[in-house]
Amino acid sequence: LFTMPSVKNRVQHAQEANEARMQKELDDHVKNFNIHIDFPAKVESADGSSKPPRTNEDLIQHRLLEAGVLFEDLQTLGPLTESINKFVEDLNRTQCFQFVKVFVDQKEQRQQRQRQGDQEINNQEELKQKQELRVVLKERNWYRLYMGGGIKHDATDIPAKANVETSLSFLNLTGHLDSTLFSYSVDQATNPTLRFVHERPFYCVWTPYSPLHDSILAQPQGSKTSMQWRAVMDTLDHEYTRSYKEVQRMVGMRLANVGHVAHPETSDQAFSYLDWSWTLRDVVPRRHEYMPYNMDASPQVVAESGPSLKHSIVYEIRTNGTLVDNRQQPTDGKDMFFKCELAGPPGTVGFIKAQGGVNVHQPINSFLAFHLSIQGGAMQPLTFGGLCSQSMVDRFYVGSGSIPRLRGFGPGGIGPRSSQRGGSTSPGGDALGGESYSLATTAISMPIYQQARLFTFASAGHCGPNPKWTATRTSMGVGFHVGTPLGRLEATYAVPLRYGSRDARQYVQAGVSFGYGY
Numbered sequence: 338l339f340t341m342p343s344v345k346n347r348v349q350h351a352q353e354a355n356e357a358r359m360q361k362e363l364d365d366h367v368k369n370f371n372i373h374i375d376f377p378a379k380v381e382s383a384d385g386s387s388k389p390p391r392t393n394e395d396l397i398q399h400r401l402l403e404a405g406v407l408f409e410d411l412q413t414l415g416p417l418t419e420s421i422n423k424f425v426e427d428l429n430r431t432q433c434f435q436f437v438k439v440f441v442d443q444k445e446q447r448q449q450r451q452r453q454g455d456q457e458i459n460n461q462e463e464l465k466q467k468q469e470l471r472v473v474l475k476e477r478n479w480y481r482l483y484m485g486g487g488i489k490h491d492a493t494d495i496p497a498k499a500n501v502e503t504s505l506s507f508l509n510l511t512g513h514l515d516s517t518l519f520s521y522s523v524d525q526a527t528n529p530t531l532r533f534v535h536e537r538p539f540y541c542v543w544t545p546y547s548p549l550h551d552s553i554l555a556q557p558q559g560s561k562t563s564m565q566w567r568a569v570m571d572t573l574d575h576e577y578t579r580s581y582k583e584v585q586r587m588v589g590m591r592l593a594n595v596g597h598v599a600h601p602e603t604s605d606q607a608f609s610y611l612d613w614s615w616t617l618r619d620v621v622p623r624r625h626e627y628m629p630y631n632m633d634a635s636p637q638v639v640a641e642s643g644p645s646l647k648h649s650i651v652y653e654i655r656t657n658g659t660l661v662d663n664r665q666q667p668t669d670g671k672d673m674f675f676k677c678e679l680a681g682p683p684g685t686v687g688f689i690k691a692q693g694g695v696n697v698h699q700p701i702n703s704f705l706a707f708h709l710s711i712q713g714g715a716m717q718p719l720t721f722g723g724l725c726s727q728s729m730v731d732r733f734y735v736g737s738g739s740i741p742r743l744r745g746f747g748p749g750g751i752g753p754r755s756s757q758r759g760g761s762t763s764p765g766g767d768a769l770g771g772e773s774y775s776l777a778t779t780a781i782s783m784p785i786y787q788q789a790r791l792f793t794f795a796s797a798g799h800c801g802p803n804p805k806w807t808a809t810r811t812s813m814g815v816g817f818h819v820g821t822p823l824g825r826l827e828a829t830y831a832v833p834l835r836y837g838s839r840d841a842r843q844y845v846q847a848g849v850s851f852g853y854g855y
Contacts, residue, residue, distance in 0.1 A: 372417060372441070373467045376408035383436070383475035390474045392433070393512040396538070397472055399560040400424055406470070417441075421470075427561070428474075430605070431597050433509040433516070435475040441468050481506040489524045498574070500524035513541045516597065528572040528582070536565040536596055563596030578749040578841065580634035580760030580767045581642060582621045583730055589614030601655055605664075609654040615684070616647045620730065623760055635755030635767040641729050648684030652677050661698060665820035666790055668706035668782070672696040680719075680731070687725025690716035692733075692741075694776075706782050708792075712741060713775035732770025735800040737846045741776050743798045745812030745831035747841035752800030754839050765839035771800040788820040796831075811835040824849040 380397050382390045402408070404427065405420035421439045428437045482505055489500040504520035515537035522530045539562040540553040553559045567590075573583040593610035601608050620642040622634040632639050653676040658664030660671050675693035680686055694712025701707055718727040735743050736750030743751060749768030759767035775798060782792035795813040799805065816829030828847040836842060 370414045371411050372414055373411055374406065374408050374417070374441075375467055375469045378406075378408075378470035378472050379442075380472045380474065383438070383473050390476055391479070391509055391512045392474055392476065392514070396513055396560055399554060400427060401470070401472075403558050403560060428514075431509075431514045431516075433477055433514055435477055437475070438473040440471040440473070442471050443468060477508055479508055479510055481508060489522070489530075498524040498526055498528075500530075511537070511541070513538050514596070515541075524574075526574060528574055529570070530572070531570040533568045534565065535567075536563055538562065538596065539564040539592060558594060561595055563591075563593045565591040565593070565596075567591070576623045576760065577762050578734075578747070578768045579729075580623045580638050580763060582623070584619040584621060585616055586618075587614055587616040589616075601653055602657065604655070604657050607654075607656050607659045610652070612651040612653075614647070614649055614651075616649075617644065618647060618728070618730065619644045620728070626761075633760045635757055635759045637755045637769060638729075638759075638767050645686050645726075645728050646684045647680055647686050647728075647731075648682065649678055649680035661696075663820070665825040666788065666818065667696070667698040667708075669700050670698055672698075674712075680725075681721050682724050685725060686728045686731065687719035687721050688716050688727060688731060689719060690714065690731070692774075701781070704783055708778075708780040708782065710778040710780075711776070713773070714741075715773040718772075729769055732772060733774045733800055734768055734770050735774050735776070735798055736841065737843050741774060741798075743776060743810065743812065744778075744794070744796055744814060744816075744829050744846060745833040745842065745844065746810065746836070747843040750841035750843065751798065751810045751837070753802070763841070765841060768841075772802050773804060774798065774800040775804060785817065789817055790819075791815070791817045794829075794831075809835065810837070810840065821849070 377394075377398050378401055380390065380392070380394045382388065401420075401424055404424035406417065406424070425437045425439060428434055484503050486499060486501045488497045500522050502520060502522035504518060506519075507517040509515060510517070515535070517536075518532065518534045520530075520532045524530075538560055540550050540559060542564055543550040543553070553562060556562070567588070569585065569587045569589075571585045571587075573585065575581055575583060589612060591610050591612045593608065595604055595606050595608055598604045598608060601610065620638075622632045622639050622642045625631040625633045653674070655674040656672050658667065658672055660673075661667035662669045673693070673695045675691075677689075677691045679689050692712065692714025694710065697709045699707045714733055716732065719725060733741070733752075734749040735741050735752055736746040736748045737744060749770070752771040752774075753769045754766030755769060757766070758764060776796070777798070778794055778796040780792045780794035782790045785791045793813075793815045795811070797809055797811045799808045799810065801808045811834045812831045813834060814829055814831030816827060816831075818825050818827040820826075826847075826849050828845075830845055832844065833840070833842050
């Protein structure tokens with residue numbers, strides 16, 4: 338009675354082990370199967386018509402090569418599949434396609450020649466191995482109209498505000514995965530934003546087959562190098578912590594190694610760019626709610642209010658989680674960033690500013706992981722012989738909701754503050770920002786359920802004119818984060834251990850982030 342089930346289980350386990358072994362052998366055989374891909378790949382539209390797709394065929398060939406597809410050479414099926422997946426993900430990220438499919442087919446011309454009895458092909462093994470790639474594109478409409486709403490969150494202030502947005506986009510008009518965006522939005526505080534952005538691959542800015550055009554495409558990722566032009570009219574609301582709004586009118590250009598990236602930290606690849614901008618800014622202090630002829634801001638903010646012209650060049654590089662095991666929940670690897678900005682004539686503000694940092698993640702065992710995050714920055718005002726001055730909007734602001742952030746403190750919660758009482762929402766004084774900052778965080782995390790991890794942390798940081806121990810703030814606490822398609826959802830409870838009487842403390846924090854730091 339007790340023997341039969343035991344024998345059955347042993348037989349079943351043996352069958353399962355044998356099936357797993359055979360499946361592994363089959364997978365290994367498929368991965369190591371040699372295949373020869375003829376050049377070029379065949380590009381066709383998904384609707385089945387003879388009309389070619391709008392997308393430039395030479396661009397598709399370059400993207401395949403940059404993804405790692407080896408034409409006219411033997412390669413195994415495993416690496417070829419990885420390269421094709423990389424190619425498909427790259428095209429889907431441009432949002433110009435509903436879907437992209439790639440098939441490995443027999444070369445049609447070779448099949449036809451064989452049927453006709455052509456004697457040039459008599460090597461049957463070569464005939465079996467030589468294939469062609471067939472790329473099927475389902476392109477989106479050349480225009481897209483959007484009307485809806487969402488949440489607008491200025492990186493240095495809270496609370497977030499609801500906003501209504503209308504946008505018109507033109508996609509892939511020239512066949513080079515170019516995009517043009519016109520958008521208008523207004524938030525609940527009636528702050529409007531008007532934006533124009535045009536982006537296209539850098540090589541197609543130049544005359545086809547010119548030396549510069551060809552030299553760009555000759556680079557390892559040449560067809561992905563992107564050029565962007567933009568013009569923005571926006572209002573950044575800093576009234577919650579600084580008692581002023583910053584009205585911006587800006588034009589700029591950006592040269593980046595990857596296109597179609599709204600914010601550097603959201604790219605799924607290592608990202609670097611060189612940016613030029615010319616921004617007319619106007620700092621508008623908040624007025625008193627019941628006495629509009631009075632300012633609801635500190636004298637320091639009122640003194641630095643008014644227009645300024647910022648002419649700057651920015652260079653930034655980020656690894657963006659490409660060196661860690663999991664971008665949203667890293668437990669092994671490292672992550673880095675560096676950013677440098679130079680502002681000067683013909684603008685009215687002058688400075689050089691640099692910041693950078695590194696994250697290190699190290700498994701302790703199969704359950705726990707250790708994390709260390711260090712970053713810092715400094716700026717030096719430049720007068721250029723009296724032509725330029727400094728503006729408080731260019732300084733560093735540290736705290737939760739700010740970038741950089743220090744848990745346990747509110748937005749702009751640490752650092753220099755106005756000598757007198759600030760606006761009605763900043764009774765400890767308006768945040769004035771510092772010319773340097775440093776932050777360090779250590780944490781230990783462990784998994785609690787599927788994509789969720791629990792962690793405990795300790796942080797220390799400063800923000801001010803010079804690093805001083807007396808200005809250092811510390812905190813510690815616990816939290817959890819969950820990886821989602823929208824980013825890392827995080828909630829923490831932090832207790833400030835070392836703080837000043839005028840610091841803005843905030844114990845509970847929650848939000849979604851793509852940014853740097855644990």
